[in-house]
Amino acid sequence: MVVVTVVAPDDALGFEVMLADVVFGAANATVDREHYDIRIASKSGTADIASGRGAVGLHTRWGIESLAESDLIVVPGAAGFLHEPDEVIVDALRTAAERGARLASVCVGAFTLAATGLLDGHRVTTHWEYAAELARRHPRVEVDPSVLYIDNGQILTSAGVVAGLDLCLHIVRRDLGAAIAADTARRIVMPPQRDGGQAQFITHAEPVRTDTSLRPVLDWMQSNLHRPLTLDEVAAQAAISVRSLNRRFRREVGTTPMQWLLRARVHHAQRLLETTPLSIDRVAAEAGFGTATSLRYHFARQTRTTPQAYRNSFQHRAEPRAASVAG
Template sequence: MTTVALAVTDGMLHFELALACEVFGGAGTGADASWYRLRICGPQAVRAGRFRLEPDDGFDRLARADTVIVPGWADIDREPPADLVDAVRAAHEAGARIASLCTGAFVLAAAGLLDGRRATTHWAHTRELAARHPLVKVDPDVLYVDEGRVLTSAGKAAAMDLCLHLVRLDHGAAVANTLARRLVVPPHRDGGQAQFVTTPVPEPGSHPLSEVLPWALQRLDRPITVEDMARRAGMSARNLGRHFRSVTGTTPLRWLLTQRIRRAQELLETTDRTVDAVATATGMGTATTLRRHFHRTVGVPPDAYRRTFRARAGSVGETVGAGGSGGSGPSR
């Protein structure tokens, strides 16, 4: 069971704080005995917006967590509290994975964790982050950045994207997608997507891609070109690309590749199909093509990915079989 610690103090943004609690402190996807143990850590009772919160532990608990989440910081005009910065730095030195939501990146930057790394924050504050911390490689045009043990997200909805990304890393795509369905949010938005689009996203069912997106998802096992999607949408390829950027924040081919990879992840986690069969089922054609794109996108080969999540599934099964609820397994 992985321990997730929320580092809180006065002035935290309540939206990001609440969604992190929902993702990591909820019931997960149902009967998953390996779900997270959430601890809220702060020096005393804190105010987050109009809400008052009683922490479970002090900041010293952060150094014993597997993952530390730093929610958004409301008043970026002043430096974050020194005790919070010191505790986050100590947790990182102890081996914890550190993730910031929205302007929580200012806390990570103050702790020196972003020096020499790519990072992001809410688009309205990226210039300030870059000016105050010139060693940080601020990327203003992405939803979140994964630098291994240090992760940062843009604001509001992007914070949910990063939380689901962490669940996907820990439990696999199938579990993350199930959780997203329970939360009624998109199952996956690539971190490299733009933070915002130039025009408002239309209501579901009313935008020009409302038919072509589900059409493509139902045909991932077949070759699909941009021209195929353009014909389905009744527009030119150039017009399709423009609408894709407006609605999804990415290009048609990148969106399509992402859907194929996510589908491959689910099949590797939940079936015994060979890599060749998974390649066929996801429209990759050959195992060689799947391995190349999968490794580049996910970071590990398909076979290694399957072994990792099958091993975790086996551990969950052993835990449930031995004690029913999973008890209080080892944690940091």
């Protein structure tokens, strides 16, 4: 039997505390036996779920000392994740890792794991919105904000909240095999494996900035995305040399003109895929990629998914069809 313990600090995010029980409990039902012994542990036997996330009191019979006999420890996020985590929890996680327990974080729970030092030297993930902050606070940790989860063997991390479900299902797949994982996913009505990564969910700021002297040329580039713009043409529009254009772009925008243009084109393609019925070929032409092949290549590099998969996930429908939900 695998003892799974979810750490529930005060200010915990309620759904993240319970999602391990959802997946591993469904796996137990799928194999018709208690393969996973699921526990929720807190320092005092109680934990207050974060205000605005239900604000309920959680009562459990398991204390933090139960981590000493856990095979898998799940670390959910807490509303105060940017504050220093409780040292009692940090020490208990270190001790559990030393004896070989697996540790898995959900979303911003990675900040708690990082405080233990156990993520140093590892590639990990967390919610894309806080990935840069995690990397800034813990420079020895390689933070990849583009994926849904990362399995380093003993240490596992997941991105946003729902990615925690993906990670738990991955653990079931690793423990019990693909067939059991697929049946578990079917039982809780979720896909056995989601396509793409976290990058497709990242909300990028509009490429046009307001705080740069290059604003006129950025506006012009934005309005001419459909054209095959060259560096010489952009420099001529800005009335400066190519060398000066590159230097000013790096200083004021933080990238090169062509990289900015590429990102703007992908951004425009995303908007077209979300809001229009245009074919992929037409989207490629409107966004300045010329061919669908070029669009797919650059789109996948920036979003880790395909244009069609992105459209399937995010296209706005003014009159959605009625849906039938079973289960």
